Amino acid sequence: MNSIPYLYISNSHCQGPNxxxxxxxxxxxxxxxxxxxxxxxxxxxxxxLAILFADxxxxxxRIELEEKAAGKELNQYLLWKLKRFLPWPVDQVTMRHLPxxxxxxxxxxxxxxxxxxxxxxxxxxxxxxxxxxxxxxxTLLENKPAFRNQLTVALFNDFYMLxxxxxxxxxxxxxxxxxPFKTSGQLDxxxxxxxxxxxxxxxxxxxxxxxxxxxxxxxxxxxxxLLEGSGMQPHMPELPGAGVLARFESCMNSKAGLP
Amino acid sequence: MKQQLNFxxxxxxxxxxxxxxxxxFNLGLALFLLGSIWYWFGLRNENQAVHNxxxxxxxxxxxxxxxxxxxxxxxxxxxxxxxKKNVRQYHGIQVAYQTHWGRLLDDLGTILPEDVRxxxxxxxxxxxxxxxxxxxxxxxxxxxxxxxxxxxxxRKLQERPSFHDIRFESETYGQGEVMVSxxxxxxxxxxxxx
Numbered sequence: 001m002n003s004i005p006y007l008y009i010s011n012s013h014c015q016g017p018n019x020x021x022x023x024x025x026x027x028x029x030x031x032x033x034x035x036x037x038x039x040x041x042x043x044x045x046x047x048x049l050a051i052l053f054a055d056x057x058x059x060x061x062r063i064e065l066e067e068k069a070a071g072k073e074l075n076q077y078l079l080w081k082l083k084r085f086l087p088w089p090v091d092q093v094t095m096r097h098l099p100x101x102x103x104x105x106x107x108x109x110x111x112x113x114x115x116x117x118x119x120x121x122x123x124x125x126x127x128x129x130x131x132x133x134x135x136x137x138x139t140l141l142e143n144k145p146a147f148r149n150q151l152t153v154a155l156f157n158d159f160y161m162l163x164x165x166x167x168x169x170x171x172x173x174x175x176x177x178x179x180p181f182k183t184s185g186q187l188d189x190x191x192x193x194x195x196x197x198x199x200x201x202x203x204x205x206x207x208x209x210x211x212x213x214x215x216x217x218x219x220x221x222x223x224x225x226l227l228e229g230s231g232m233q234p235h236m237p238e239l240p241g242a243g244v245l246a247r248f249e250s251c252m253n254s255k256a257g258l259p
Numbered sequence: 260m261k262q263q264l265n266f267x268x269x270x271x272x273x274x275x276x277x278x279x280x281x282x283x284f285n286l287g288l289a290l291f292l293l294g295s296i297w298y299w300f301g302l303r304n305e306n307q308a309v310h311n312x313x314x315x316x317x318x319x320x321x322x323x324x325x326x327x328x329x330x331x332x333x334x335x336x337x338x339x340x341x342x343k344k345n346v347r348q349y350h351g352i353q354v355a356y357q358t359h360w361g362r363l364l365d366d367l368g369t370i371l372p373e374d375v376r377x378x379x380x381x382x383x384x385x386x387x388x389x390x391x392x393x394x395x396x397x398x399x400x401x402x403x404x405x406x407x408x409x410x411x412x413x414r415k416l417q418e419r420p421s422f423h424d425i426r427f428e429s430e431t432y433g434q435g436e437v438m439v440s441x442x443x444x445x446x447x448x449x450x451x452x453x
Binding site for chain 2 (some may be wrong): 004048051053058094096098109111116117120128129131132133134137138139141
């Protein structure tokens with residue numbers, strides 16, 4: 001699976017091996033025709049492809065249930081709870097969920113069935129089988145052991161995701177939030193650290209930051225300083241490459257998950 | 260790549276390691292069973308061949324036993340006493356045919372006294388082949404007018420080289436002309452000098 005090439009899609013651009021293209025700005029999901037127009041023709045030379053979505057496209061939501069449920073009943077229960085949060089009818093949604101530490105709390109990720117099917121069919125029409133479609137950060141967390149037993153934060157252009165996994169790779173906590181920016185457009189690192197990250201500090205205080213946005217490279221020093229000042233032990237490896245996909249692949253291609 | 264959060268309508272067909280191991284094990288098991296069946300067929304054919312050989316041997320045994328029983332039945336129908344008698348008769352005839360009667364009578368005629376007469380002369384067996392001449396054991400019954408004639412005959416018989424192994428077997432004394440009836444057994448060897 002690691003040898004299968006990746007295609008990254010966010011709401012503003014898409015990236016493939018050694019190329020990147022901007023997408024027409026849209027409030028929600030990018031349309032399939034726009035995606036297909038933006039793709040570099042070289043992507044159709046592959047027979048198999050793994051599509052990675054920017055994780056915020058998956059509408060990550062933290063759902064708390066009043067009662068315990070399992071199997072099909074749990075799926076229906078979660079969809080019923082998602083009714084008022086999703087912009088699409090829940091009966092037309094493909095939903096995946098993750099149990100968190102509290103047995104009544106789940107993280108859900110949802111995409112419209114038709115959008116997924118149309119994207120799959122459009123790629124299939126070009127002779128490309130997209131057998132994997134998932135969130136970029138979620139894919140890393142699921143497959144690499146470096147992110148277990150600690151707090152991990154993935155920084156993207158305008159949002160971040162925070163996760164805590166136990167030693168077996170089970171999710172204990174998962175959150176996603178918009179990044180705070182100053183009026184100048186600069187990252188408000190103090191608010192991010194003091195307001196969001198510091199309260200999540202666990203006993204050992206270890207925190208791993210993965211920066212997938214080249215726009216935030218210059219904020220590395222401030223972030224590390226602020227985190228250390230808050231009594232945490234931050235580790236923020238410098239991921240190689242300029243694009244999200246290049247940085248993802250540097251993690252994915254390493255054995256543990258960190259280059 | 261794990262599939263828990265995969266949104267693809269048709270995910271890649273990935274086989275988890277335990278499933279791959281299980282498939283490998285099943286494949287191995289299938290090959291083992293195939294080999295066992297092949298081996299079993301080989302054993303069955305070998306067993307069949309051995310059974311066929313045993314069947315052939317039993318058939319031959321039945322044939323031999325049947326032949327033996329027929330032979331025993333055939334033997335049971337034979338009268339051994341009669342057979343022996345016939346054999347003796349045939350043998351006597353054969354010996355008689357092979358006896359040199361001319362020589363014998365010539366030899367006896369030269370030594371037979373006037374008071375002795377030969378009643379019966381029977382060759383009993385074909386004697387040994389000795390000095391390239393055929394010997395014949397003769398059982399002779401004779402009558403003599405007196406004891407002196409009898410003894411003279413026997414003495415002459417003993418003197419002749421063509422007669423030897425003379426044995427006196429019986430003797431009876433009567434009345435009238437025939438005073439002595441006797442039986443002797445001797446071996447006649449034709450070709451010896453008179």
